[in-house]
Amino acid sequence: MGEIYAKFVSQKISKTRWRPVPPGSLQTAETFATGSWDNEENYVSLWSIGDFGNLDSDGGFEGDHQLLCDIRHHGDVMDLQFFDQERIVAASSTGCVTIFLHHPNNQTLSVNQQWTTAHYHTGPGSPSYSSAPCTGIVCDNPEIVTVGEDGRINLFRADHKEAVRTINNADSSTLHAVTFLRTPEILTVNSIGQLKIWDFRQQGNEPSQILSLTGDRVPLHCVDRHPSQQHVVATGGQDGMLSIWDVRQGTMPVSLLKAHEAETNLHRNKLLRSYLLVWEVHFHPSNPDHLFTCSEDGSLWHWDASTDVPEKSSLFHQGGRTSTFLSHSISNQANVQQSLISSWLSTDTTKDRIEITSLLPSRTLSVNSLDVLGPCLVCGTDAEAIYVTRQLFV
Amino acid sequence: MELIWNLCEILFIEVAPAGPLLLHLLDWVRLHVCEVDSLSADVLGSENPSKHESFWNLVTILVLQGRLDEARQMLSKEADTSPTSAGMCRTLGDLMRTMPILSPGNTQTLTELELKWQHWHEECERHLQDGTFTSSPHLETLCKIMLGDEAALLEQKELLNNWYHFLVTRLLYSHPTVKPMDLHLYAQSSLDLFLGGESSPEPLDNILMAAFEFDIHQVIKECSIALSNWWFVAHLTDLLDHCKLLQSHNLYFGSNMREFLLLEYASGLFAHHSLWQLGVDYFDYCPELGRVSLELHIERIPLNTEQKALKVLRICEQRQMTEQVRSICKILAMKAVRNNRLGSALSWSIRAKDAAFATLVSDRFLMDYCDRGCFSDLDLIDNLGPAMMLSDRLTFLGKYREFHRLYGEKRFVDAASLLLSLMTSQIAPRSFWMTLLTDALPLLEQKQVIFSAEQTYELMRCLEDLTAGRPVRGEPDAQRLQDDDIETTKVEMLRLALARNLARAIIREGSLEGS
Numbered sequence: 066m067g068e069i070y071a072k073f074v075s076q077k078i079s080k081t082r083w084r085p086v087p088p089g090s091l092q093t094a095e096t097f098a099t100g101s102w103d104n105e106e107n108y109v110s111l112w113s114i115g116d117f118g119n120l121d122s123d124g125g126f127e128g129d130h131q132l133l134c135d136i137r138h139h140g141d142v143m144d145l146q147f148f149d150q151e152r153i154v155a156a157s158s159t160g161c162v163t164i165f166l167h168h169p170n171n172q173t174l175s176v177n178q179q180w181t182t183a184h185y186h187t188g189p190g191s192p193s194y195s196s197a198p199c200t201g202i203v204c205d206n207p208e209i210v211t212v213g214e215d216g217r218i219n220l221f222r223a224d225h226k227e228a229v230r231t232i233n234n235a236d237s238s239t240l241h242a243v244t245f246l247r248t249p250e251i252l253t254v255n256s257i258g259q260l261k262i263w264d265f266r267q268q269g270n271e272p273s274q275i276l277s278l279t280g281d282r283v284p285l286h287c288v289d290r291h292p293s294q295q296h297v298v299a300t301g302g303q304d305g306m307l308s309i310w311d312v313r314q315g316t317m318p319v320s321l322l323k324a325h326e327a328e329t330n331l332h333r334n335k336l337l338r339s340y341l342l343v344w345e346v347h348f349h350p351s352n353p354d355h356l357f358t359c360s361e362d363g364s365l366w367h368w369d370a371s372t373d374v375p376e377k378s379s380l381f382h383q384g385g386r387t388s389t390f391l392s393h394s395i396s397n398q399a400n401v402q403q404s405l406i407s408s409w410l411s412t413d414t415t416k417d418r419i420e421i422t423s424l425l426p427s428r429t430l431s432v433n434s435l436d437v438l439g440p441c442l443v444c445g446t447d448a449e450a451i452y453v454t455r456q457l458f459v
Numbered sequence: 460m461e462l463i464w465n466l467c468e469i470l471f472i473e474v475a476p477a478g479p480l481l482l483h484l485l486d487w488v489r490l491h492v493c494e495v496d497s498l499s500a501d502v503l504g505s506e507n508p509s510k511h512e513s514f515w516n517l518v519t520i521l522v523l524q525g526r527l528d529e530a531r532q533m534l535s536k537e538a539d540t541s542p543t544s545a546g547m548c549r550t551l552g553d554l555m556r557t558m559p560i561l562s563p564g565n566t567q568t569l570t571e572l573e574l575k576w577q578h579w580h581e582e583c584e585r586h587l588q589d590g591t592f593t594s595s596p597h598l599e600t601l602c603k604i605m606l607g608d609e610a611a612l613l614e615q616k617e618l619l620n621n622w623y624h625f626l627v628t629r630l631l632y633s634h635p636t637v638k639p640m641d642l643h644l645y646a647q648s649s650l651d652l653f654l655g656g657e658s659s660p661e662p663l664d665n666i667l668m669a670a671f672e673f674d675i676h677q678v679i680k681e682c683s684i685a686l687s688n689w690w691f692v693a694h695l696t697d698l699l700d701h702c703k704l705l706q707s708h709n710l711y712f713g714s715n716m717r718e719f720l721l722l723e724y725a726s727g728l729f730a731h732h733s734l735w736q737l738g739v740d741y742f743d744y745c746p747e748l749g750r751v752s753l754e755l756h757i758e759r760i761p762l763n764t765e766q767k768a769l770k771v772l773r774i775c776e777q778r779q780m781t782e783q784v785r786s787i788c789k790i791l792a793m794k795a796v797r798n799n800r801l802g803s804a805l806s807w808s809i810r811a812k813d814a815a816f817a818t819l820v821s822d823r824f825l826m827d828y829c830d831r832g833c834f835s836d837l838d839l840i841d842n843l844g845p846a847m848m849l850s851d852r853l854t855f856l857g858k859y860r861e862f863h864r865l866y867g868e869k870r871f872v873d874a875a876s877l878l879l880s881l882m883t884s885q886i887a888p889r890s891f892w893m894t895l896l897t898d899a900l901p902l903l904e905q906k907q908v909i910f911s912a913e914q915t916y917e918l919m920r921c922l923e924d925l926t927a928g929r930p931v932r933g934e935p936d937a938q939r940l941q942d943d944d945i946e947t948t949k950v951e952m953l954r955l956a957l958a959r960n961l962a963r964a965i966i967r968e969g970s971l972e973g974s
Contacts, residue, residue: 076733077733079766102766102767103732103733103767104732104733105732141763141764141766141767143764143766158763158764186798186799186800187798195798197798198763198764198765198766200764200765200766214764214765214800214803215798215800216800216802216803236802237800237801237802237803237839238800238802238803238805238806238839239765239800239803255802256765256802256803256806257802257805257806257839257842259842275842277842282806282809282842282843282844282846284806303769341773342769342773361769361770361773430736431770447736447770
């Protein structure tokens with residue numbers, strides 16, 4: 066990996082997202098948005114790493130990211146997604162979902178639309194109204210799906226004032242993240258370790274499928290779908306475990322990979338099992354053999370499952386229960402054509418190896434968020450820093 | 460603040476001896492009194508530097524700061540433009556060049572330096588007496604300054620700007636080999652002379668004076684009073700402590716001053732809405748009271764989202780603060796129950812391994828069931844897994860749900876034995892026995908015999924236990940009577956069903972055993 070630039074921004078960063086480049090264009094990522102949390106005044110900001118006219122000797126661009134514009138945001142920014150080139154959707158800890166519009170001519174952000182009571186414990190009508198944090202958003206123009214600590218799933222459409230569809234009490238525990246599988250289907254993860262698939266075409270309030278790990282109910286915090294194979298999903302859990310699931314087959318994960326290991330206790334010399342939450346997991350959108358995770362222990366891991374690397378050291382760790390799961394997965398694969406198996410599903414310690422690299426130079430406070438687009442990666446930490454690299458695969 | 464910090468570094472940490480002390484102090488002044496650079500950029504940038512209005516000011520400042528080489532360059536410019544004073548400039552330049560200073564690599568001893576310096580001083584004096592510079596007042600002032608003439612120095616008050624600059628310049632040109640011990644005498648007199656009785660010393664002056672007197676504790680005390688937060692003193696004290704410069708005082712709070720200040724600072728961080736994460740690290744480094752303080756503070760961080768709660772919990776778990784984990788999880792579970800998020804409440808109590816709370820949540824579930832006749836949140840109960848063992852009530856809930864499932868799948872025999880075991884194993888709460896028995900009714904009424912004779916006897920025993928143990932009610936009112944009626948009807952129906960089942964079971968078992 067090439068150089069990585071750090072910038073301290075005096076606010077704890079909870080989310081970072083690249084602005085999507087127009088499809089078919091040759092541009093690389095240039096602009097990213099960040100959301101802050103835990104401040105009295107939180108901000109959603111836009112940053113640019115674009116051309117400032119400073120070329121270094123190699124012809125690459127130097128200098129770190131510059132703030133383009135920002136706007137106040139009520140409550141912590143719990144999730145952030147780009148709706149399209151100009152609009153950003155933000156989820157707040159006050160239960161409010163906001164669409165911000167970016168005006169490139171005068172470099173400002175403004176509030177375009179807002180659903181203030183998207184998530185609540187007791188409704189706006191009652192005297193004891195209490196809001197609930199909205200924890201996850203996913204967008205697919207023109208639809209926005211949000212989930213929250215109240216166990217509610219909302220389907221919004223931009224420019225519609227009310228929610229198009231609401232599934233109340235979809236889950237009795239907190240929903241942490243959501244992603245689209247195929248367009249009318251979404252997948253949510255919750256704090257009792259379950260993945261639930263919901264189909265908006267169906268009328269009921271029940272999920273169409275539930276998958277979970279047997280054994281410990283480890284909360285799952287993040288989920289991402291494979292860019293091309295829509296049945297492959299990766300989740301990150303509270304104990305540092307990364308799981309790959311095939312939603313067509315069975316109710317158990319295909320592989321369990323443990324990277325964010327427990328660390329030694331400060332005061333004593335024995336290993337302490339501490340929870341090393343994986344905050345975000347992302348498949349690389351154009352090279353899906355690469356996966357990225359970031360966690361509470363301040364590390365950012367790059368998982369490389371591509372099979373064309375000649376020399377690989379076996380850094381593949383597996384948790385204690387995997388022997389059962391491996392045999393499970395192998396028997397499941399028997400019916401699947403060889404060409405459809407992605408490198409993530411057919412993991413086998415003797416044949417395929419996954420190379421795991423840590424990307425951040427030194428361990429800091431928690432890395433809360435990351436995003437990848439092309440050769441660029443951005444991540445934000447609780448140490449009030451944003452790290453950007455434009456040379457991910459060097 | 461950087462001013463104070465650097466001075467403390469020079470005096471306390473580097474503990475510079477007599478010779479290099481002055482050099483360090485000169486550097487210190489040059490670093491912190493920076494108008495020189497902008498002024499020299501101004502003057503040099505103009506077309507005719509020596510005719511610039513601030514030219515002489517610049518040269519004077521350069522001399523005051525001991526930057527004699529640069530001053531000489533300026534003078535040579537002046538010499539070029541005005542030939543009349545060329546000679547004088549050259550002489551002065553020579554004097555500047557020949558001033559003996561202690562260079563770092565030099566192996567001169569202090570006495571040698573003193574001697575040379577004395578010699579040079581006398582030469583300057585001689586030039587002044589001879590009147591070499593009388594035609595140019597500027598040059599004469601410069602010479603006087605280089606002689607360390609106090610009056611001349613005081614005239615330059617405006618350029619000097621503050622008393623410590625005055626002090627250093629004075630030392631440079633009158634006592635270059637000053638010893639650290641004598642520093643405070645000169646400092647005091649400089650302060651008095653500079654201020655001239657017009658104004659009283661400001662807090663910064665007091666701090667610097669204390670530093671010159673090598674009174675570390677006084678410095679810290681003055682800084683604590685003067686500065687608005689504990690950041691500076693905490694870090695300074697920590698640094699000094701690591702250099703083993705602080706004698707340990709026995710304070711009421713913390714093992715020594717360093718710990719006291721660190722605790723204060725960290726507590727201040729915790730009061731900030733987002734800097735609490737940093738405070739944690741500071742508490743970790745306070746050996747005596749750090750952990751206790753952290754335990755107290757961390758419970759009081761406001762938790763408005765689960766994300767923040769998880770971060771706080773991780774900090775506690777890392778340091779094995781199980782009590783705090785339990786109390787935080789309990790708070791979150793309580794909030795969840797109040798918001799009717801029973802699933803969340805249960806997962807928090809499982810994380811805290813809090814059996815009592817799990818029982819509470821299970822009771823809520825069961826109450827919901829009794830009220831509505833069906834389970835809410837089936838997804839949670841169906842998938843409890845090993846967490847079921849946390850509390851008896853929870854286990855009962857799980858098993859009861861399993862019973863319903865078995866019944867739904869028409870596996871009646873399994874359902875029946877499960878139901879019986881629930882009652883006989885005492886994990887079912889007594890209040891629920893009636894419901895369980897009522898659930899047994901449809902099984903008893905089935906066409907085929909499900910409960911064996913033994914099992915039926917067990918059921919009858921349970922029913923008798925239940926009815927016998929019922930307390931005598933007080934004054935019956937209409938509602939009570941109605942309830943009692945329902946109860947009696949139920950009991951009668953049960954007795955009937957049990958009797959019939961017993962009959963059929965005995966017959967069936969009898970006939971099987973027979974030939």
